[in-house]
Amino acid sequence: xxxxxxxxxxxxxxxxxxxxxxxxxxxxxxxxxxxxxxxxxxxxxxxxxxxxxxxxxxxxxxxxxxxxxxxxxxxxxxxxxxxxxxxxxxxxxxxxxxxxxxxxxxxxxxxxxxxxxxxxxxxxxxxxxxxxxxxxxxxxxxxxxxxxxxxxxxxxxxxxxxxxxxxxxxxxxxxxxxxxxxxxxxxxxxxxxxxxxxxxxxxxxxxxxxxxxxxx
Amino acid sequence: xxxxxxxxxxxxxxxxxxxxxxxxxxxxxxxxxxxxxxxxxxxxxxxxxxxxxxxxxxxxxxxxxxxxxxxxxxxxxxxxxxxxxxxxxxxxxxxxxxxxxxxxxxxxxxxxxxxxxxxxxxxxxxxxxxxxxxxxxxxxxxxxxxxxxxxxxxxxxxxxxxxxxxxxxxxxxxxxxxxxxxxxxxxxxxxxxxxxxxxxxxxxxxxxxxxxxxxx
Numbered sequence: 001x002x003x004x005x006x007x008x009x010x011x012x013x014x015x016x017x018x019x020x021x022x023x024x025x026x027x028x029x030x031x032x033x034x035x036x037x038x039x040x041x042x043x044x045x046x047x048x049x050x051x052x053x054x055x056x057x058x059x060x061x062x063x064x065x066x067x068x069x070x071x072x073x074x075x076x077x078x079x080x081x082x083x084x085x086x087x088x089x090x091x092x093x094x095x096x097x098x099x100x101x102x103x104x105x106x107x108x109x110x111x112x113x114x115x116x117x118x119x120x121x122x123x124x125x126x127x128x129x130x131x132x133x134x135x136x137x138x139x140x141x142x143x144x145x146x147x148x149x150x151x152x153x154x155x156x157x158x159x160x161x162x163x164x165x166x167x168x169x170x171x172x173x174x175x176x177x178x179x180x181x182x183x184x185x186x187x188x189x190x191x192x193x194x195x196x197x198x199x200x201x202x203x204x205x206x207x208x209x210x211x212x213x214x215x216x
Numbered sequence: 217x218x219x220x221x222x223x224x225x226x227x228x229x230x231x232x233x234x235x236x237x238x239x240x241x242x243x244x245x246x247x248x249x250x251x252x253x254x255x256x257x258x259x260x261x262x263x264x265x266x267x268x269x270x271x272x273x274x275x276x277x278x279x280x281x282x283x284x285x286x287x288x289x290x291x292x293x294x295x296x297x298x299x300x301x302x303x304x305x306x307x308x309x310x311x312x313x314x315x316x317x318x319x320x321x322x323x324x325x326x327x328x329x330x331x332x333x334x335x336x337x338x339x340x341x342x343x344x345x346x347x348x349x350x351x352x353x354x355x356x357x358x359x360x361x362x363x364x365x366x367x368x369x370x371x372x373x374x375x376x377x378x379x380x381x382x383x384x385x386x387x388x389x390x391x392x393x394x395x396x397x398x399x400x401x402x403x404x405x406x407x408x409x410x411x412x413x414x415x416x417x418x419x420x421x422x423x424x425x426x427x428x429x430x431x432x
Contacts, residue, residue: 009395025336086430087426087427105318113402179432180429198428200321203329204332208414210396211235212414
């Protein structure tokens, strides 16, 4: 779970529930932009996204009221505003730790889909992989990770190692100065309070699916 | 997001918030079991997991009250009970669609970590990959997926294809009779109401991380 630092200094205090929905709004707005759509009403967004129109108005009212009665929302403005709130109006430098299938999948994914999130290098312990290139990025020796992260001012460390090694990797990344950890290892990590963490617990997601299936 | 069918016929009506926490409880109980721990108090669970003891008691009271004053919870019983509630007291047959890095990572992950969730086969359109074996599983022609899913009574389809193809894959899986979809494509899919879906939206997770970092 992400650390919730309740002491945000931003103008509006937006609830975590709304924050969780913002990336989804942004995704739909990006699609509309791509199609050349310039404005969209809460009713249209409701049809697309499945939230009620009143929920959408409530959510979007949280940060300025650029919805106009009888006009709707300006797609570009709203997209830009949400991007800013999510901290997506800047670039993030990242390293991937673990060059196995998962690490490679994340490297592919960010390379093709995530502008603004740039993988600088991939670190690995397996000597057979060190020196390879994946999506134009070098696979480097895990031993050299700490100085690399320090010197290159890396923002985010992506943990794609077995769960037994995940805490040690997290400790080193935090020591080297990352401010965010994106963790794919199936374990809860301890990190210092000034570092943000987001876990992708595949296991929890699969179990949640099983629960919903078994309740039908 | 998973479909929430509010009309569960199970004895207790457990809130979605609690359900979301159950896999995490189960993970910690599994670790305790592995270490040979037989009983655990809400205070000990609190120290391990970071929830308050009163939150833990409230959560676990939802399904029978096997916590005993001064004794705590029987680790095995609690693990079994939670497994049952989550639908993990049975096996699930799964197919993976898309044998790229992500599909292979999921195949590895389920093979090594997820007893009870068995990948039967992996389907792929790329002729160079058809016929290969990944973790003892055959990579089969995507063209043959529908009859295979029907004949082998597959429960869950795992979508690891590019987002442009994800809806078509979901349609075929649902037509062929799966009751659950585990979707890794960065797109919201339309599925019939009798099928459960769980999305792993990497993009949303990364954006949530960026948000928490930018607010510090």
